[in-house]
Every structure is written in structure tokens, then in C-alpha cells.
Amino acid sequence: MIDNNKQQELLEYLSDYISEHKRNRMEEVLEQRTRHVTVVLEDIYKPHNASAVLRTCDCFGVQDIHIVEQRNTYDVNRYVTRGSAKWLSLHKYDHPNHDNIEICFNKLKKEGYKLYATSPIGVLKPNEIPVDEKIALVFGTEESGITDYAKENVDGLVSIPMYGFTESLNISVATGIVLDAVVDKIKGKGADWKLDKEEMSKLKLEWYQSTIKHSEPLIKNFLKMNSK
DSSP states (O other): OHHHHHHHHHHHHHHHSOOOOHHHHHHHHHTTTTTSEEEEEESSHHHHHHHHHHHHHTTTTEEEEEEEEEOOOOOOOHHHTTTTTGEEEEEEETTTSSOOOHHHHHHHTTTTTTEEEEETTTTTTTSOOOOOOOOEEEOOOTTTSSSSHHHHHHEEOOOOOOOOSSSOOOHHHHHHHHHHHHHHHHTTTTOOOOOOHHHHHHHHHHHHHHSSHHHHHHHHHHHHOOOO
């Protein structure tokens, strides 16, 4: 475990291996990252669509995505994500013989999140979701939507208005519509939505490690030099 002072020194050490342009871009993105909103994907069975959701979350500055596996497993489709997955924090719930959505919900509730799920029977519209507290947005499978457990254990159901013959949206499109409304609302009302300095520093270190080729030997060298 590296203390905060050593972490800053390590960041400075690794920064020499990253271009100034890349470092500046990371700083810009970190300023717009949030954990005030998170996304839950419940048992998505089309990896292509789930991977597209990761790109959408990255575009809207959402850092954490919770992937619940029950019947279906999910692997990142790197062609679809276009590299966005390496900038995100993915939390998987894939415990055999357990109700993984319940485990996920319990964890989020303990962390202070209010849960809202998309459903055709929802009474809330995306721009009506309360943002005073941290919120987790739950999206279900393409075939049947969210499970009964999710319907019964969220704080509210959200429906996306649709005016055509088609009665459902691609999950990445649905995620984009809801996030557009929620993120805009959070920033417009001045909610305390940004990462704190410690979170930014930790995340920056993760990004440096994923960006630098063969970063592990560099880190080992730094720790060796600073162990005396």
C-alpha cells in the first residue's frame, strides 16, 4: 500500500513516460468525472450492446459501472468500446449460486445510492429523477428488461417517452438518453458531483499504469529506489 505522499511522487516519476498532451487530457477528463451517478447492467446477454454502454458512460463522465451476471456472462468487446473500458472502473457480480443483483443493490445502498431502473411502466421521466443524493441507474436485459427483484427494490421506475411504432430502444441509446438528462441536471444544480482529490489521484495512477507500456517494472524500480 502506497501512502498519499509516495503516490504523488510515483505519479511525478511516471509522468516522464507520458506525453504532455496525454497528461493534460487526463487532467481535463478527471475534472468531469463523477461517482454521483453510476450505472448497473443487469444480466445483459449481448456483449456488443453492453460494450457500447461503456463507451456511453465514458462520454458522459460516469466512472463506475456495475455488471451483474446471473444467467449471462459479459466480456468487454474492445472493438466496440474503442478503448473506453480502460478508463472506467468495472465492478462485476458473478458469484455462483447467489442472487447477484441483490448483492449489487445491497452494496450500492450501503454506499448511499438511490436506485432507479428503466421500465415501460415507469412513472418518472429521465429529467424527473432526483439528483440530490447519489443515484444508480439500472438497465435490464434486451429481451425482458429488469427482473422482478429489481422492480421491487428500486426507489423509482423511469420510462423513456417514445412516439413511434417501436416499443423499445437499444440499451446503449437508452443509457445515453437517461444520462444526458441526469448529468445535465446534476451539473446545472451544482450538486457535489466531482471526485475528491484522493479519488482523482488514485484514478490518475491507474490511468498512468494502463497507458505506459511495461509500467510494472518502472513501479518496482521506483519502490526500490524509495525503500531506503
